Amino acid sequence: MFRARLKFAFRALLKNKTYSLLNIVGLALGLSVSLIIFLYLNSEFGFDKHVPNHETIYRVEGEFKINNEIEQFAGSSRALAPLLAKEYDYIDDYTRLYHIDVNVRFKSKNKSHYEEDIAIADNNFFEVFEIPMLKGDRKTCLKEPQSLVVTQHFAQRYFGETNPVGKQVSTSNHTYTVTGLIANWPSNSHHKFDAVLSAFNDTLDLQEQLNSLWQVNVFTFLKLPSSDQADRLVADFPGFYDKYMRPMGESFGGHFQIQLSELSEIHFGRSLQYDRKGGDKSYLYAFAAISLIVLILAGINFVNMATARGMKRVKEAGLRKVLGANKAEIRWLVFLESFLLSFASLFMAFVLVELVLELTPFNEVLQKDLSLSHINTGLLAGVALLLTSSVSVLSAWYPAFSLSKVPGLSAIRGGYQLGKRSVRMRRILVGFQFCISVAVVITALGMYRQMNYVSNKDLGFNKEDILLVSVEDSVTASRIPKIQEQLANSPYVMASSTSFSVPGRGLGRSVFSLESEVGGLFEQKVIDNMQVSLGYCTTMEMEVVEGRDFKRKDNLSEEKAVLVNQKMVEEQGWEQPIGKRIRWGFDESGEEMFYGTVVGVVANFNAHSLHESIKPTVLFLKDNQLGTFHIRVDSEHLKKALVSIEKVWAKHNPENSFQFSFLNKTLANLYQEEQRQSQLILYLTYMAIFISFLGLTGLASFTTGLRTREIGIRKVLGADVFQMVNLIFKEMFTLIVLSILLALPLAYLLIKAWLSGFAFSASLNPLIFAFSALVAALLAYLIISYHSLKVARNKPVDTLKYE
Amino acid sequence: MIQLHHLSKIYKSDTVETHALKEISLQVEEGEFVSIMGPSGCGKTTLLNIIGLLDNFNRGLYIFDSKEVKELAERESEKIRKDNIGFVFQNFNLLDELTVYENIELPLIYLGVKSSERKLRVTEILERISLGHRSGHFPYQLSGGQQQKVAIGRAIVAKPRLILADEPTGNLDSEQGSEIMEMLTALNESGTTIIMVTHSISDAAYSSRLVKLMDGHLVSEKSFLHV
Structure with missing residues (x-):
């Protein structure tokens, strides 16, 4: 029985190839957006969770108080951790990290590259972080001076596929020996690097240590047995301050206290001076909302198409009933078709996501390494199944139940019309779709303008063509x-x-x-x-x-x-x-x-x-x-x-080797997060435009379909094509104008909220709003005209026969 | 007015060719009242649609007022239709959301007639079809016979020279039917050419000439003499 049903459902879908394809493509797009954003969020919320023992690693952050002004720093003195460890025996271990934020040129044989992400770390760094080594010994890899642990990425650049351990790379003044190979450091790490040098040697005497406690020069990580111990250390610290730091602090009216942040909470934590670029969770929630909206937009198309098709299938449903199908049977059929369609969409969505992530510069633009393979399969399958099933059930609900109620005989005779009520609902849904799309377009334009403004604003100096070379001694x-x-x-x-x-x-x-x-x-x-x-x-x-x-x-x-x-x-x-x-x-x-x-x-x-x-x-x-x-x-x-x-x-x-960076790039990095957001919004905009284009197309063809007979009659009575296009457009005009009017304030609020993060922002140009509204209306007119034209151009005899 | 020479119409699907009309030759003079009869599926309506420029044909010649129709652009045939032809359908084809008055007014709007004149002409028509008191009603509030009267009113409001009627009494009882036939006869007597498809011998008796179709062929022509 089930096989027979499946066969019916398949045949029905094959019979309406265009309909099926539009449905599948539309929903697949929505699903792929949701999947990609899900991967993105999963990566963002998983910041630093790839470090196996992240719950036990805490970063020491400093709070300097000078003349009642509090300055918070992400870094701390390199002298702090050794003294702390000596003082408090419940600190299991510590390790320190320093980022060289400039281009260093490395050479190996005939290969030479400028490297941007190089760090210097204590020799126990990989042990404290419990990072598995692909090659080399975790315990000893940074013990010797001039040792270098590299990621696969780095190794690939200089040594290709061969084992890099034991090989040498040099800068203009030093030669380093590669002592270890690790997997690429994930992009969702707050502290990122391509290679780690061994460097620190604690040769400072006590007085020098004490003097340097007020400096901020490294990132310090402590390994603590539990979060209770972290609280304890913060509470104990005033004792340390009194013992080691107070005399100097008093000389200039300063005070110092530490704060501890668990490794995986750093990225979305407080904003601190000298920190790496942090994230903002509110943006992530916004993205989640947007992906949901895109999915709803796509889902609306799916629902609308299913309803429209339902209306065309009245006769078929009537016939099935006359032949003995009961209500449940007909519902089954509709649901089954819907499931087939949505799972085909899901399959296509996976293919699309894989294509986008592997073949387009998407990851590069977002500076991410998103991939379907990085994620827990069970979780992914769960999310995908949940999304797909809900869309198929929701979309099939109306046609399934209304078709099952069709009275058999009168449906066959013709004249039975399904769901005039649903027409209004469809209009509201498409209006909503259109409204959201227009708002998203305007917002994207506004964001684009701001990013343009940020990169072109006169800063009071010329940021272009300046090389920065750090002078450290x-x-x-x-x-x-x-x-x-x-x-x-x-x-x-x-x-x-x-x-x-x-x-x-x-x-x-x-x-x-x-x-x-x-x-x-x-x-x-x-x-x-x-x-x-x-x-x-x-x-x-x-x-x-x-x-x-x-x-x-x-x-x-x-x-x-x-x-x-x-x-x-x-x-x-x-x-x-x-x-x-x-x-x-x-x-x-x-x-x-x-x-x-x-x-x-x-x-x-x-x-x-x-x-x-x-x-x-x-x-x-x-x-x-x-x-x-x-x-x-x-x-x-x-x-x-x-x-x-x-x-x-x-x-x-x-x-000293010649190491440099560019001022304009340094400045551009300040807006990396916003740049990324505006890129993502841009992609979503394309999606939203496309999806609502589909929606409008669906509604236009549906509306003209409903009015085929009327159009035929009017044509026989002498109406010309232009008059009929206007007739249909007039009907949808209010809908379009209303959705645009709603979209304008929505977009305004969205852009305002986003711009509030900037002290300097481009003025909100009303032209953007006017332009977008106009283009949207024009586009809608074109779509509607196209569909009305198609019907209006028919020989009237065909449209009259349609009845 | 109308000359058809060896006109054929073929419907093609993937596998089957259906010859709806085969080698039809027919002449209709101005002022004639011609009935077309024949069994279901013999091509009556197709023929009427072609004559009304609502449908095209595959072979043969159709001359309307000394113009060859096949070579006309869509726009030109639209114009001929608008200026010369009124249609009456078996199922009336009134627009449900328009009132009786508005339904009749529609062709005048499409002809670009001024609103004051439209009012005059629609009122005149409403009197002629004795439905003045119903002008604000919607089609579904009328009986079938009344609806068909409105349809005829709509067909003649633009003063066409030719009326094409497709089973105008098909959905009506005999009393209403004869009323409609009286109306058409009166129109014909005032000079309008009428071509009517019908199943009813009694309706056909109102006309001046009867054309019989069978399987797409024209099988006989017969003139009635009216006293």
């Missing part, structure tokens, strides 16, 4: 002037300067005493500051709007020259900023050590990401300093510039 720092002199001769280098901080990577914040407008009175404030060397404004192409830039003789004068930004002038209420005095750097007695005078005002510039507003900022001059060497190069000849800089560097600073 005083020997290198002392060589910079010589290097600068040499670079000045290169036609490809436009300017260069050193600064302690880099826009987008966080500035220094310190306490300053600032002269008031009246003069004489000094007020203490925590202010953003940058130590820069001569020529910084020129290199960055920053504008000095009042007074002057730094001069060489400023270095020699007793009273230091400082520059402030316009925001500072505004907040201080300085009418005459030039000549105002600033003091900073407090000695043990609390007296200021440095005196400065404002010599110029620079135009406001965005030293932080555009999520943050511009803050008052002080720039002071310091040559031969540590920090980052900024080099502006000729963009037309980037390669030549790199070669000439590397040559000069190797000549004057042979001990």
